[in-house]
Every structure is written in structure tokens, then in C-alpha cells.
Amino acid sequence: MNVNIGIADIINVSFNLLTYIVGVIGMWNIFLKFGSKGYYALIPIANIYRISEYAGREKDGRFLMLFDFSVKIVSIVFAVIDENSTEYNILVMLLILLTICDLLYSVRVYIGICKAFEKSKLWIILWLTADWICFFIFGVFKSFRPSEEYRDVLKKAEAAELSGIVVPGGDSRLSVNLRQRSVRSFFRKFTLLRDVHLSIPTGHMVLLLGGSGAGKTTFLNAVTGYEKADADISLGSLDIYKDYKRMKYDIGFVPQQDLMRDHDTVYRTIADAASLRLPISISGRERTERIKAILDEFGLYPLKDSLVSKLSGGQRKRLSIAMEYISYPTLFILDEPDSGLDGVVARGLFEKLRSIADTNKIVMVITHTPDRVIDLFDDVIVLAKDAERTGRLAYYGPAAEAASFFGKNSMEEILLSINQVDEGGEGRADEFVRKYTNLVKTAGGEA
Amino acid sequence: MNKMHTGRFAQTFIYVGKLFRMFIYRNDWKVLPMAAIIAGLVSYVVAGNLFRTMEGTLRGTFALSCICIWNGFFNSIQSVCRERPIIKREHRSGLHISSYIMAHMIYQGFLCICQTVITMIVLNYAKAAFPTNSFITSSALFDIGITMFLTTYAADMLALFVSSIVRNTTTAMTVMPFLMIFQLIFSGGFFQLQGAALAVTDFTISKWGLSALCAEGNYNDLPNGAILTAMSAMDTNKLTDEGVPADVSIALDKLVKDPEIREAFMKKCGELSYNGKFESSEENILFCWFNLILSTVVFACLSVISLEFIDRDRR
Structure with missing residues (x-):
């Protein structure tokens, strides 16, 4: 099989790899800042759900994860399907629909992250255009720290012990x-x-x-x-x-x-x-x-x-x-x-x-x-x-x-x-x- | 000892009574004059050529299917979701969901019959040329009425199902237009569809309603005037100036102007436009009816199943 790889392809792949690595480094540090384990950053799709959860947007993160996953699956199917088929047209429609949903839920989650870090909502523009840069900035820079209220969520609290009481049944009680x-x-x-x-x-x-x-x-x-x-x-x-x-x-x-x-x-x-x-x-x-x-x-x-x-x-x-x-x-x-x-x-x-x-x-x-x-x-x-x-x-x-x-x-x-x-x-x-x-x-x- | 409580059968009639009281007190009867208005508007546009020519019949029966689906959807799209918390409370007190849905089926059946009768009366007043031959019953009007009822009822049950799965009326009313568009596009008769899209049409109510109505209207025996309608606008005297041989121009002129030749030509065009889906036979009509009834039963069962999970609704 003859595969032609041009210089543009190499640049493209290298850039994608770079954004992924930078994004993961940032995410790793964000997890650490929330007091969680950094390796969650390595689990694709689930990592964004985890961050959403810490940013108080658990429900939105759940949907974002599902839409993210669906967009990826549809994109893979897209690559192997005939462009002139009805199925291709249906997939185009589906992909547009999923991408819109993915974008909307991303906005919600990113706003949650900005709020957790007490940063301006204007950051959303950079989050949407190059989230990997934002992950890096929010994760690596020391001046970016989640507020106390958000870090408290992960603190292991000491609740009262179980009583061990059992009440008997019977009578008319x-x-x-x-x-x-x-x-x-x-x-x-x-x-x-x-x-x-x-x-x-x-x-x-x-x-x-x-x-x-x-x-x-x-x-x-x-x-x-x-x-x-x-x-x-x-x-x-x-x-x-x-x-x-x-x-x-x-x-x-x-x-x-x-x-x-x-x-x-x-x-x-x-x-x-x-x-x-x-x-x-x-x-x-x-x-x-x-x-x-x-x-x-x-x-x-x-x-x-x-x-x-x-x-x-x-x-x-x-x-x-x-x-x-x-x-x-x-x-x-x-x-x-x-x-x-x-x-x-x-x-x-x-x-x-x-x-x-x-x-x-x-x-x-x-x-x-x-x-x-x-x-x-x-x-x-x-x-x-x-x-x-x-x-x-x-x-x-x-x-x-x-x-x-x-x-x-x-x-x-x-x-x-x-x-x-x-x-x-x-x-x-x-x-x-x-x-x-x-x-x-x-x-x-x-x- | 375990005390017996009101069973499914008796509960059904308790709820039928409730729904009929709502019909009066909540003004649910509004759907009946609404059906008359819609039927009037559509009749004004399509009644002239309905059951007279192929294209008029296709357009007309498509419009009739749309009326039925519209009526069916509006009857029940909000009926369950608007009282969802009440159903949840009553389910907790011993309500059987199957009785509740059965009561709706009886009540909605009544509404659909009324709407069908109203639509038929309006069509009759609009001088629609109803066919004279019947296939299943002794009257063609009755055959068409049954098809319209089954189409309305199946659409009603589809809307009831949607109403059973959504949580509120806003969502229901948002979903409804999409369902309507889906039914219109995938009716399989009006728009040319191929491949997978064509297979989807088998799952629409509009396809079976439209096919049955066309079959009852003897669609394949009707003249097809589509070509002649276009040719009538042509000035045949000028055709020779445009390079058309004179003998062809004269023949075309005769075809357009001579009623006998025109009729024969339209008849021949009709024969050549034969569509197997609209075959005027007892088997075909019964098959369409069977599919409509099947849709009705499936959607009713799905409504019961989805509402059985109502206890999982959160505050």
C-alpha cells in the first residue's frame, strides 16, 4: 500500500500531539489544585467530567462527556463512509447537532471553571478557541487557584459514627x-x-x-x-x-x-x-x-x-x-x-x-x-x-x-x-x- | 386478610368519567371546532380535484392525512404531561397505569371519531367527488371515514406516547412540530425518497393513511393531467417558429384543445403512472389499516411502559 505523507500532515500531527500534551499537563495540575489525583487527566473524555464535577457543574459535565464521546464516534464513522450515501448526509446532520450541544455544554462547564478559579467570564473566549492553553494556564500558573469553597468539597470530613442502635418492632407502633x-x-x-x-x-x-x-x-x-x-x-x-x-x-x-x-x-x-x-x-x-x-x-x-x-x-x-x-x-x-x-x-x-x-x-x-x-x-x-x-x-x-x-x-x-x-x-x-x-x-x- | 381494591377494569371507567368531565369543564371540546376549521381550510384548496385526477387525489389525500395527524397530535400531546405529578400521586395510591392509558384510549377514540365525522361533513359540503365504489364496507364514504379515523387515532396514540415520556407541556410542544415534519416528509407518497429514507416511511402513520386513502380513491384508475396542465399554457401556434415541425405542432394543438383526445391522453398517462402502493384492492387497504392499528397498539403499550416508571420522577 502506497501512503503519501506530506510535510503538512507531519506538522498537523505534531501540533495535535503538542496541544494534547500541553492540555494534559494543565489538567493534571488542575486536578492537583482541587486536591485530587493528577492521573485523572490521562483518562480521555472522563477527565473533563471530573473537572466539571469539581467546578460544581457535575450534571453539565455528564452531558458534555456524552456529547464529546458521541462527536468522536461520529467523526470516526465519518472517515470510513461513502460521501455520496444517504448515511453520510444523516451523519452530517447528526454531527452538526452533536457539535452544537457539545459547544453549549462546554460553555457551561468552562464558565463553571472560571467561577471556581474566581476569574472573569471573558476567559470563555480562550477556553472555546484553545482550551489546551487554558488548561495549561489554569493548571500551571500559581496565581490561578480554585476558591476555598470549591476545595472544601474534596476535604475528607469526619462525620458522626454509626449508632449501632436497633429498635424492636411489634405492638401497633x-x-x-x-x-x-x-x-x-x-x-x-x-x-x-x-x-x-x-x-x-x-x-x-x-x-x-x-x-x-x-x-x-x-x-x-x-x-x-x-x-x-x-x-x-x-x-x-x-x-x-x-x-x-x-x-x-x-x-x-x-x-x-x-x-x-x-x-x-x-x-x-x-x-x-x-x-x-x-x-x-x-x-x-x-x-x-x-x-x-x-x-x-x-x-x-x-x-x-x-x-x-x-x-x-x-x-x-x-x-x-x-x-x-x-x-x-x-x-x-x-x-x-x-x-x-x-x-x-x-x-x-x-x-x-x-x-x-x-x-x-x-x-x-x-x-x-x-x-x-x-x-x-x-x-x-x-x-x-x-x-x-x-x-x-x-x-x-x-x-x-x-x-x-x-x-x-x-x-x-x-x-x-x-x-x-x-x-x-x-x-x-x-x-x-x-x-x-x-x-x-x-x-x-x-x- | 388481603383486602381487594378497585381493579384495572373499574379504574378504567373511573378515569373515562374523569376525562369526559374534563372535556366539559376544561373546554377540551375545543378540538372539535378546530377540526372543522382545519378541514374547511384544506377542503377549500383541495376538494376541487380530490378523487378526480391523479395529482389532485395525491395532493388531496396527502392534505387529508395531514389533517388527521394534526388533529391526533393536538388531541393528546399535552394530556399526560400536564398532569404528570397528579398521576404520580395517584399511582402511589393504587392507580394502575394500564387503566389510565386505556381510559385515555377510550376518550381519545371518541374525540377521533367526532373529528373524522366533522371532517367528512366539511368535505361533503365542499363538494369533494367521493368515489362510488367501496372495498371493505358497503359504502365508500365509510371506508374513507375508517381510514381517516385510524390515521387520526394512530397519530393520537403517538402523541400520547410522547406526552408520557416528556416531563412538561413545553417540551411536548417543542417535540410536536418535529414529529409533524417527520410524518410529512416520510409519508413516502408526496416526496421522492430512496434507499434508507424510503425504508423509514414504513414506520410513519402518514404513509399508511395516505396509501389507504389513495387506494380507496381509485388513484390508479384516475386520469393524470399533469402534462396537459403544463401544455395548456403553451401557445402551439408559435411552436413552428421555435423549430417544432408543423405536423407535431398541429397534433399538440389538437391534444390540448380537443376534449375527447385530451381525456384519452390523460387516461393513458394515468395508466402509465400506475403506483403499486396505491393499488385499489381490499388486501392493500386492509394491510394499511392493519399497520395503522399496529402503530396504535404499539404506541399505547409504549405509553404504559414509560409511565410505569413515573415513580422515578424527582422533585
Whole structure:
């Protein structure tokens, strides 16, 4: 085979090699500056994902990596395909599409890098025209350093140790032994919640307190069996995970948003909810009576023929709760039922929930304004993000004792004490996780 | 003991009821007058030559397929994605996704039938020359109506599937024009396609709708006036000045002006333009219908499968 290599080809290859080497040297140093291993720079495509992650653009980096990879694959196929074929035309179209996406995500990631290094966004021009030069400059020059905040992400933090507590099941209690709830995203494992062990008796109304990202919703989803965790959760003698199909009708979950069809009537909304949630063994007459009773109980009977869109915020919230309460669930969970309600209406709503708990039910509530209704709760569960940013149990016990445990006067102050420093809190989550573990162990392991 | 709850069958009818209430209260009925307006506009342009000449029939049936696909897409493109969080909540409370999609299929079927009837009435008012011979049922109108219904319904299910996989109405409405363009370009009848592009046409609803409509309109038996339309604009007296022999010029003049010769010529052109895809036979029409029904079933099943993963939606 006769291959003609000209001087232009040699220059071209040499230049590409040079840009690659310079780029890798720069990238190697950037990794070191972030406190990571330099050899990541040698892994093509994945290296840019890693940098994106450090620059706080993990999601964009994920797409950039995929588009980068696709552009390379299409480019290779391009070289071996007939220029006059239909496939060639399709590939041209695909390559243009991928290149545009690749460019857009590159802009996002490069802006992230500039921000991490506290440099002007104007650098983006050089990043897009000759990224290898930028990698070199950002990596090699000492004046280019990522800000403290970005380097902190990689610091190995010391989170509170695992408690080793296990609560027994049985009786008519809700027993939670949640070892871990984690998710996998792009080959990486994220632990959202860990080491939560507690047991709630029926008839109790429990406040679930925690800062943003502390795992409150994750905890509720795990407890209800909606998103299974590595856990043993039982309600009475039944295992929620093993008997989920049966148990899900005995668990009511009221989401934060009023998820109902605006253009349906109040009566039909409740009636359809009843059709879904009530067992078919209940006669039609009994069902109609139950619907009427629920409408009455929640003060919605006079509005039964109104469209949901015509209801006020408080009425919508009551309807949303009534939809779940129609089956009289033993475990009743509400995610911020008072959001968007004024103080008087919210108080009335919580009093209603208190009366539900008093009928031997377990009512668990997330609220961001707990202090105005704290007297109505029996217990408080406090979840906090530990040093590894995983949700942990910082306290579970009587609402009246929570303030003294944390040395604070209100629930909002408690929240402030467990929140991370970068969230404006005191960053004492691990301290209280340890303190709570010791408290439980001293009391004989009963949470 | 395990208590029994409402099964799939009963849930389907709960949701059918819900959808019909939405039809009234949410003004979902708007798609019906919209169908009449679109049919009116298209009829005004294509009804004159529809089922009269080959090119008029091809243009007209292509336009009819477009109406059907447009109607189908608009019926359901937003129907699932706009209430996705509600479905997620209801799924948590025991909703069977298959019942939910089946309810949509029943409701959308009703809408598609109404739209087909409206379109047929409008076409009739626009004096479209419907064929007199039928192939499957006892009425040609009914045959054409069924094809239009199946095309609308298949497009409706495709849009329902798209609505089931996207997260919001903005994305759905962004995707819809691309789907529409894809259906138009790859209908396989109107634009000349070759190779792999031709094979793609088998996967479009427009191809089967268009083929069935052409077959029902006796496309291959119709005269083809495309050449004569162009020749009519020609001044045959001047042809000899341009070097055309006089006898040829006289023959061409007769061809353009003599109605009998003109008719025979168009008929012959029609025979030479025979297209196997549009063969007017029971088998061909049934084959097209089968493909439309198959698309409907496949898209409905895909909708169920995609919505089964709704619990994975994040906040």
C-alpha cells in the first residue's frame, strides 16, 4: 500500500500531539489544585467530567462527556463512509447537532471553571478557541487557584459514627430501622440518609424537622415503602416493604403541592379518591356515607359541587388531605401542609391533624413554621446533614424536651444549630448526632 | 386478610368519567371546532380535484392525512404531561397505569371519531367527488371515514406516547412540530425518497393513511393531467417558429384543445403512472389499516411502559 505523507500532515500531527500534551499537563495540575489525583487527566473524555464535577457543574459535565464521546464516534464513522450515501448526509446532520450541544455544554462547564478559579467570564473566549492553553494556564500558573469553597468539597470530613442502635418492632407502633438509603448516579453512589432508628406509637403526632437536603422527603418515602431503602420498617406486625401492596392503602401521604385536577368537582375528586383507596368490600351505600362524612369533617360539604379551581388555598389543602384520609390510614404523612396558608388557617389545619392522631393514628408532618403549632405535637424527629452531607438522626423524642436537648428556645433555633455553616447555620449536626446516640444508649437502646 | 381494591377494569371507567368531565369543564371540546376549521381550510384548496385526477387525489389525500395527524397530535400531546405529578400521586395510591392509558384510549377514540365525522361533513359540503365504489364496507364514504379515523387515532396514540415520556407541556410542544415534519416528509407518497429514507416511511402513520386513502380513491384508475396542465399554457401556434415541425405542432394543438383526445391522453398517462402502493384492492387497504392499528397498539403499550416508571420522577 502506497501512503503519501506530506510535510503538512507531519506538522498537523505534531501540533495535535503538542496541544494534547500541553492540555494534559494543565489538567493534571488542575486536578492537583482541587486536591485530587493528577492521573485523572490521562483518562480521555472522563477527565473533563471530573473537572466539571469539581467546578460544581457535575450534571453539565455528564452531558458534555456524552456529547464529546458521541462527536468522536461520529467523526470516526465519518472517515470510513461513502460521501455520496444517504448515511453520510444523516451523519452530517447528526454531527452538526452533536457539535452544537457539545459547544453549549462546554460553555457551561468552562464558565463553571472560571467561577471556581474566581476569574472573569471573558476567559470563555480562550477556553472555546484553545482550551489546551487554558488548561495549561489554569493548571500551571500559581496565581490561578480554585476558591476555598470549591476545595472544601474534596476535604475528607469526619462525620458522626454509626449508632449501632436497633429498635424492636411489634405492638401497633411504627418501627423504623433504616440503615442506609442511597442512590446511584452516573456510576457514583450517593448516600442520602443513614442510621435512622426510631419507633413511634399510635396516637402520636410527630413533627419531622430538618434543613434543606437533610433527607426529610427521602425519609418519608423510605418509611412509606415508596422508595425502598436498606431498612426494616414495620407498622404493627406487618413489614411495610414485604407487604407493600397491602400496606400502601393503610398509609396516607399528602404531598406538598395540591395535586388535584382543577377542572373536576370537589365531590367527584373525593369520590374517585375513595374508589381508588377503599376496598371493594365496602358497599356503595357505605362508600357514599363515608364520602359525605369526610366532606363534612373537612368542611367541604357546602362546596361539593364547586370546581377545585374555585377553592381557596385552605380549602384546596383540606381537599388534598381529605383525599388521603378517606381510607382512614393508620400512618398519615403530610409534607408541608401549611405552605401558603396564613397563621389562623394553618393552626386550624394542625388542630384537625391533632384530632386525627387522637383517633389512634400516627400523624407525621413536615413543616417549616413549627413554632406556631409545636404545642400540638407529641414528638419531634430532627434530621441533619452530617459532615459527609448525609442525612442523620439528630434527635427523636418528646417535643417538650427537644429545646433542652439542643439548648435552644424554639424549633427554628434548633434548625439553625444543625444547619451547615455555608447555609447560615451553626454546623453542629454531628455533635447532636453523637449526643443523641449517647442519650439513647444510656437509656438502654430504646429510641 | 388481603383486602381487594378497585381493579384495572373499574379504574378504567373511573378515569373515562374523569376525562369526559374534563372535556366539559376544561373546554377540551375545543378540538372539535378546530377540526372543522382545519378541514374547511384544506377542503377549500383541495376538494376541487380530490378523487378526480391523479395529482389532485395525491395532493388531496396527502392534505387529508395531514389533517388527521394534526388533529391526533393536538388531541393528546399535552394530556399526560400536564398532569404528570397528579398521576404520580395517584399511582402511589393504587392507580394502575394500564387503566389510565386505556381510559385515555377510550376518550381519545371518541374525540377521533367526532373529528373524522366533522371532517367528512366539511368535505361533503365542499363538494369533494367521493368515489362510488367501496372495498371493505358497503359504502365508500365509510371506508374513507375508517381510514381517516385510524390515521387520526394512530397519530393520537403517538402523541400520547410522547406526552408520557416528556416531563412538561413545553417540551411536548417543542417535540410536536418535529414529529409533524417527520410524518410529512416520510409519508413516502408526496416526496421522492430512496434507499434508507424510503425504508423509514414504513414506520410513519402518514404513509399508511395516505396509501389507504389513495387506494380507496381509485388513484390508479384516475386520469393524470399533469402534462396537459403544463401544455395548456403553451401557445402551439408559435411552436413552428421555435423549430417544432408543423405536423407535431398541429397534433399538440389538437391534444390540448380537443376534449375527447385530451381525456384519452390523460387516461393513458394515468395508466402509465400506475403506483403499486396505491393499488385499489381490499388486501392493500386492509394491510394499511392493519399497520395503522399496529402503530396504535404499539404506541399505547409504549405509553404504559414509560409511565410505569413515573415513580422515578424527582422533585
